[in-house]
Amino acid sequence: MTARTRDEWRGWQGWRGWREAAQHALYAPGGFYRRAEGPARHFRTSVHASPLFAGAVARLLCRVDETLGRPETLDFVDMAAGRGELTRGVLAALPADVAARTRAYAVEIAERPAGLDHRIEWRAVPPEGTTGLLFANEWLDNVPVEVTEVDAAGVARLVMVRQDGTERLGEPVTGASARWLERWWPLPGEEGLRAEIGLPRDEAWAGAVATLRRGLAVAVDYAHTADTRPPFGTLTGFREGRETTPVPDGSCDITAHVALDACALPGGRVLPQREALHALDVTGARPPLTLASTDPAGYVRALASAGEAAELTAPGGLGGFGWLVQPVGIPDPFRG
Helix, strand or coil: CCHHHHHHHHCCCCCEEHHHHHHHHHHCCCCHHHCCCCHHHCCCCHHHHCHHHHHHHHHHHHHHHHHCCCCCCEEEEEECCCCCHHHHHHHHHCCHHHHHHEEEEEECCCCCCCCCCCCEEEECCCCCCEEEEEEEECCHHHCCCEEEEECCCCCEEEEEECCCCCEEEEEECCHHHHHHHHHHCCCCCCCCCEEEECHHHHHHHHHHHCCEEEEEEEEEECEECHHHCCCECCCEEEECCEEECCCCCCCCEEECCEEHHHHCCCCCEEEEHHHHHHHCCCCCCCCCCHHHHHCHHHHHHHHHHHHHHHHHHCCCCHHHCEEEEEEECCCCCCCC
16 A cells, blocks of 8 residues: 555544445445455456357347347446456457447446456446446446344344444444345344445445436346355455455455345346346257267367356356346336
8 A cells, every 4th residue: 555545545534334344434535446456356257257258248238139139339337347248258258240230338437457358448337328238247236235134132233343343233224225135135133244234235226227218238247046045144345355254444345245136226126147148049058979079179169158148157156146138218128
């Protein structure tokens, strides 16, 4: 940290709710997502696992294009773009005629990476009035939320945290947060049970979807639904590729799984990534053995591709991610 950043952090001693603490740790100057090296050093997403993922998103963009009647300008908006890896991959995978009509936006709070494709517009917020596909891969899990825990009297209270990660219980949960818990993550009055209050994510998703004039919005994330809420929450940290204790000091990612069913707007639905990618022709099927004798190099390439597809669609791994699919003024491209 620079001297200036250390001075900024000194103002954050004491107790804060997890939402405020994580917001500062991730997004303040000197925070985790403001660093030049980017988050890829600390965790591996589907985008980093295989170019097959970007290819599948490109095919989805083509489906949306056809549903829209092949507009003169087709928009692709990559939310939480990292260093533009997905946007670059999608543009590279598009057919030439579609790529020529595509306006690509990478939405990220960090500075534009050096050498990024000139066709990609780098923005801090999504553009308004777009027509096409808005794709948010592992964005909502980094929208900070409050954490709540049930006390000895059976009351759900906010969890307060210091910069070193020490926690204590604060005030009871009230107002809109209490209503959200009651509707989406009701906690029995058993001491120690925890939940993350997903209301800020619902609001963030609604805001992102509202920027689309027509098209499809998709949020891909670690997720749970009403029948699979974890009893002790999911708040965690990632540093150098390893899961770690979440500490709001800017040294690690701070993330929690997303209640995608709560985020969904009317007409939206949640699919497992495995199902979504199968529908986009990423199956993980092994190549026929006969190819090994007729085209050995082709067989090796096909086998490697099948392995990557298997990782992207593995039920206990990346394939278990949720895809929140939200059509805006068009039919659902995953139906029919």
